[in-house]
Amino acid sequence: MQKDLLFAFGRAVRKVRLSKDISQEKFADMCDLHRTYISDVELGKRNVSLENIEKIANSLDMKISELFQEVESDASI
Numbered sequence: 001m002q003k004d005l006l007f008a009f010g011r012a013v014r015k016v017r018l019s020k021d022i023s024q025e026k027f028a029d030m031c032d033l034h035r036t037y038i039s040d041v042e043l044g045k046r047n048v049s050l051e052n053i054e055k056i057a058n059s060l061d062m063k064i065s066e067l068f069q070e071v072e073s074d075a076s077i
Helices: 002-019 024-031 035-042 050-059 064-072
Strands: none
Touching: 002 035, 002 064, 024 035, 024 050, 035 050, 050 064
């Protein structure tokens, strides 16, 4: 279950990032995180802290709750 959630979160981040036409490198800079960290998040390899979830949501110009709505809309959860 946890792996599914991490994967769904990463997939949601990637989907929104790509919809805004932001490269992974630029997005990492916007979040003040390393590009490999963002890559791991998008691949579901990282258990992301609340602080970093806030950075990610803010960089996507979203509320945290909106980001999690994207996650919940994933059929695999």
